[in-house]
Amino acid sequence: MTKDTQKRVRQEQEIRELVDELTPQGLTIAVRMLGSREEGEEAVQDALIRLLRQLGRFREESRLSTWFCRITVNECKRRLARRRPRTVPIEEIPESGLQAPEGGLLQTLEQAEQRRIIERAIAHLSAIQRTAIVLYYLKEYSCIEVGKVLKLDRKIVAVYVFRARKTLGPLFRKGELMP
């Protein structure tokens, strides 16, 4: 195997590992922000291409995953901005198509229904509240980490998270998610 081929094989492997590392987090953000698996996957795909094109500029000022989060969030924001603003009735928002978890059938159905209600409720939030709360509960980020992704002060992030929780409360209750 020539030196060039070896390097190529090694870099292909590295790129696969990079995709494996970044995609789950990016996809969770995108699907929750956009409320659709299909659109979420498109957004992640575009974000990944953007990241690869700009990888040479990465200077370790932030973590690579934080940088990818930011690119994904920006891509989702662009997509949300292109949508015509309208009030969506909770019943109309599509499911993200999450895979069913393991467990008994009844439990599985209950969990799937709970997720459906939560995702529909998230779709009711404003773009910034949605972004803040999705990131906050992603891997249990802190307001500081969310602030780094959104380039906002942690106190401002806390306010958005607070408002999002306040909006979600009645929606969860309406969907009978309250214990």
Place this chain on the structure above:
Amino acid sequence: MTCEDFEMKFNEMLNGMLPESDLEEVLRHRESCAKCAEFALEMESVDRQMRDLPPVEVRPEFREKLYEIAIREASTYVSWRPYILRWIAIVAPVSLAFALGRFLPGLPWEIAQSAILLGGSLVFFFESIKPKQSFRGYPDIEEIVGSIVKEGESLDQLA
């Protein structure tokens, strides 16, 4: 403490940002105000439900698609830096030769012309041997994020 203050401080508590000195006051208000107790219960429920929400699964076919796209993107990546440097390396001496030939009396104009022709030939030569599609010029990921993702490590730990 007003109910409005309680809401903000309770939110801070959920975020783990409430100073310990305020904790007692918040808990006391919660016990004494039925409306705020209900609010706190609702916020705790939202917090719990959001924490329990599992991450979105990556479909294997989507993962494969991303591998393909990422590798294609990397293999067609063109870094302009080496080509710009190559052009500068050729154009600079040619310009110098031209300037010397034009402005220095006594230096034959033919020498400058020969230098231009030589420079042009070199450009064609380098252009013909430059890689068309390879990872050459692509930023070395390993260099950027360290020795990438060895078993049991994550990029976050490495970066």
